Amino acid sequence: MLRRLSLALAVASASSGLAWAEEAPLSAKTDLVSVYQEAVNNNADLAAARADYQARKEVVPQARAGLLPNLSAGADMSNTRTKLDQPSNTANRSGTVYQATLSQPIFRADRWFQLQAAEATNEQAAIELSATEQNLILQSAETYFAVLRAQDTLASTKAEEAAFKRQLDQANERFDVGLSDKTDVLEAQASYDTARANRILAQRAVDDAFQALITLTNRDYNAVEGIKHTLPVLAPTPNDAKAWVDTAAQQNLNLQASNYAVNAAEETLRQRKSGHAPTLDAVAQYQRGDNDSLGFSNTGTSLPGQEPFGGDVEQRSIGLQLNIPIYSGGLTSSQVRESYQRLNQTEQLRESLRRQVVESTRNLYRAVNTDVETVQARKQSIISNQSALEATEIGYQVGTRNIVDVLDAQRQLYSSVRDYNDARYDYILDNLRLKQAAGTLSPADLEALARFLKPDYNPDKDFLPPDLAKAAETSLRSSPEY
Structure with a gap:
C-alpha cells in the first residue's frame, strides 16, 4: 500500500x-x-x-465661580509722616487698616x-x-x-x-x-x-x-x-x-x-459676543483702621461743629457697580x-x-x-x-x-x-x-x-x-x- x-x-x-x-x-x-x-x-x-x-x-466649577459671590479680606500697615510749613511742625503716625470686600455678580452674560x-x-x-x-x-x-x-x-x-x-x-x-x-x-x-x-x-x-x-x-x-x-x-x-x-x-x-x-x-462664541454687553455687580465693603491710613486727618476735614477725626475709623459701604464697555482696542x-x-x-x-x-x-x-x-x-x-x-x-x-x-x-x-x-x-x-x-x-x-x-x-x-x-x-x- x-x-x-x-x-x-x-x-x-x-x-x-x-x-x-x-x-x-x-x-x-x-x-x-x-x-x-x-x-x-x-x-x-x-x-x-x-x-x-x-x-x-x-x-465647570472654575466657570461657575465667576457667577458666585467673591469675598476677600486683607490688612494694610503703613507709616505716615506729615510736615507743615506754617506753623513749622512735623508729625509721624503709623496705623493698620483691616478691610473685607464682598462682591456678587448680578448681570454677567459672558460668565x-x-x-x-x-x-x-x-x-x-x-x-x-x-x-x-x-x-x-x-x-x-x-x-x-x-x-x-x-x-x-x-x-x-x-x-x-x-x-x-x-x-x-x-x-x-x-x-x-x-x-x-x-x-x-x-x-x-x-x-x-x-x-x-x-x-x-x-x-x-x-x-x-x-x-x-x-x-x-x-x-x-x-x-x-x-x-x-x-x-x-x-x-x-x-x-x-x-x-x-x-x-x-x-x-x-x-x-x-x-x-x-x-x-x-x-457657547464660547456667545461668550465672546457678550463682551460688548454691560456688567453689573453688587459690592459691599467694610474697613477699620487708623484715620490717617483711611485718609481723613490728612486733609483736616471734619464734620460741622466737630474736631477733626482722631483715633481709629470704621467704614461700611454697599452699592452697585455698572461697567459699560465702549472700546477695548478691537479685542472683543x-x-x-x-x-x-x-x-x-x-x-x-x-x-x-x-x-x-x-x-x-x-x-x-x-x-x-x-x-x-x-x-x-x-x-x-x-x-x-x-x-x-x-x-x-x-x-x-x-x-x-x-x-x-x-x-x-x-x-x-x-x-x-x-x-x-x-x-x-x-x-x-x-x-x-x-x-x-x-x-x-x-x-x-x-x-x-x-x-x-x-x-x-x-x-x-x-x-x-x-x-x-x-x-x-x-x-x-x-x-x-x-
Missing part, C-alpha cells in the same frame, strides 16, 4: 516529535475576560485618560455663557473617556487574538516543517535505492530549510505577541486559552447596512463627543471673529468624522459578511488542498508527478491552513470593530466570546478543526485517482 503524507500525520509529527512543541501548564493559561480586566486595572493609557478627564471636568461652554466641554470629556474605555475592549481582544493567531501560525509552520522533513527523508531513501536523482534530494532539502527558517520567524512572532499582551496589562503570561472551532460564524444581526449606519450615527461615542465640542464652540471684535472660525472648524471636523464613521461602519458590515463566506471557503480549501497533496504524492510514487509538484502541493496546503485561521480571527475582530463603530461594543461581547474558549487548547493539535483530516480522507477515496 502506498504511503501517503496526510495533514493529520504532519500535525502529529509536529506536536510530538519536535523539541520546541512544549505546552505551558494548563493552570498558567489565562482567558480573554481576565486579560481585559487586567488591562482595565493596569493599562497606562487608560489611567492617563482618566486623569485627563478628572482634570478637564474642573472647568454665564462661559459656564454653558464648560458644561458642554465636561460632557465631551466624559464621552471621550468612555470612548477610550470602549477602545480598550477592542484593543484587549486584538492583542489576545494576535497571540492566538501567532500560535496557530507557528503550529501550522511546525507541521509544514515536519512534512518537508518527512519528504526529505523519503527523497533520501529513494535516492539511496536509485529511484530518484540528486535533484529531488536538493529540492526537498531547500524546501525543508525554508520551512525551518519560517518556523523560527513564527516563534519570534509568538514571543512578540505575548510581549504586546504584557505591555497592555503589565502582567506576564505563559499561555492563553484558544478559541474553539465550534464558534458560530454568522452574519451580523441585523443583517442590514443601513440599520448599522443609523445606529452608529446615534451611538458612536466619538461622534457624540464631537456634538458636544460643537456645543462648547457655540477680534475674539468674536476667532470664535466664529473655531465654531466653523469644529462643525467641519464633526462632519468629517460623521463621514468616516459611516464609511467605517459600511466597510466593517461588508467585511463581516465577507468573513462569514471566507471562513467556509478557506475551510473547504484545506480539504481540497489536502486531497490534492495526497493525490500528487500518489502520482509521484507511480512516476506521473515529480517532487517539485509534491513540494508545491505541500506549500499550498499549509498556506491554506494559515489563510483559514486568519479568516477566523478576522471574523471575530471585524465583528467587534463593527460594534465599536456602531457604539454598542461592551464587555459583554468579550464574555460572549469567552464561552467558546477552550482551557486545554493546544495550538499544535487544535489549530485545525478535528473533522478536516477525516473529510479530506473521504474526499480522496471518492476521487478517480485513488
Whole structure:
C-alpha cells in the first residue's frame, strides 16, 4: 500500500516529535475576560485618560465661580509722616487698616455663557473617556487574538516543517535505492530549510505577541486559552447596512463627543459676543483702621461743629457697580471673529468624522459578511488542498508527478491552513470593530466570546478543526485517482 503524507500525520509529527512543541501548564493559561480586566486595572493609557478627564471636568466649577459671590479680606500697615510749613511742625503716625470686600455678580452674560461652554466641554470629556474605555475592549481582544493567531501560525509552520522533513527523508531513501536523482534530494532539502527558517520567524512572532499582551496589562503570561472551532460564524444581526449606519450615527461615542465640542464652540462664541454687553455687580465693603491710613486727618476735614477725626475709623459701604464697555482696542471684535472660525472648524471636523464613521461602519458590515463566506471557503480549501497533496504524492510514487509538484502541493496546503485561521480571527475582530463603530461594543461581547474558549487548547493539535483530516480522507477515496 502506498504511503501517503496526510495533514493529520504532519500535525502529529509536529506536536510530538519536535523539541520546541512544549505546552505551558494548563493552570498558567489565562482567558480573554481576565486579560481585559487586567488591562482595565493596569493599562497606562487608560489611567492617563482618566486623569485627563478628572482634570478637564474642573472647568465647570472654575466657570461657575465667576457667577458666585467673591469675598476677600486683607490688612494694610503703613507709616505716615506729615510736615507743615506754617506753623513749622512735623508729625509721624503709623496705623493698620483691616478691610473685607464682598462682591456678587448680578448681570454677567459672558460668565454665564462661559459656564454653558464648560458644561458642554465636561460632557465631551466624559464621552471621550468612555470612548477610550470602549477602545480598550477592542484593543484587549486584538492583542489576545494576535497571540492566538501567532500560535496557530507557528503550529501550522511546525507541521509544514515536519512534512518537508518527512519528504526529505523519503527523497533520501529513494535516492539511496536509485529511484530518484540528486535533484529531488536538493529540492526537498531547500524546501525543508525554508520551512525551518519560517518556523523560527513564527516563534519570534509568538514571543512578540505575548510581549504586546504584557505591555497592555503589565502582567506576564505563559499561555492563553484558544478559541474553539465550534464558534458560530454568522452574519451580523441585523443583517442590514443601513440599520448599522443609523445606529452608529446615534451611538458612536466619538461622534457624540464631537456634538458636544460643537456645543462648547457655540457657547464660547456667545461668550465672546457678550463682551460688548454691560456688567453689573453688587459690592459691599467694610474697613477699620487708623484715620490717617483711611485718609481723613490728612486733609483736616471734619464734620460741622466737630474736631477733626482722631483715633481709629470704621467704614461700611454697599452699592452697585455698572461697567459699560465702549472700546477695548478691537479685542472683543477680534475674539468674536476667532470664535466664529473655531465654531466653523469644529462643525467641519464633526462632519468629517460623521463621514468616516459611516464609511467605517459600511466597510466593517461588508467585511463581516465577507468573513462569514471566507471562513467556509478557506475551510473547504484545506480539504481540497489536502486531497490534492495526497493525490500528487500518489502520482509521484507511480512516476506521473515529480517532487517539485509534491513540494508545491505541500506549500499550498499549509498556506491554506494559515489563510483559514486568519479568516477566523478576522471574523471575530471585524465583528467587534463593527460594534465599536456602531457604539454598542461592551464587555459583554468579550464574555460572549469567552464561552467558546477552550482551557486545554493546544495550538499544535487544535489549530485545525478535528473533522478536516477525516473529510479530506473521504474526499480522496471518492476521487478517480485513488
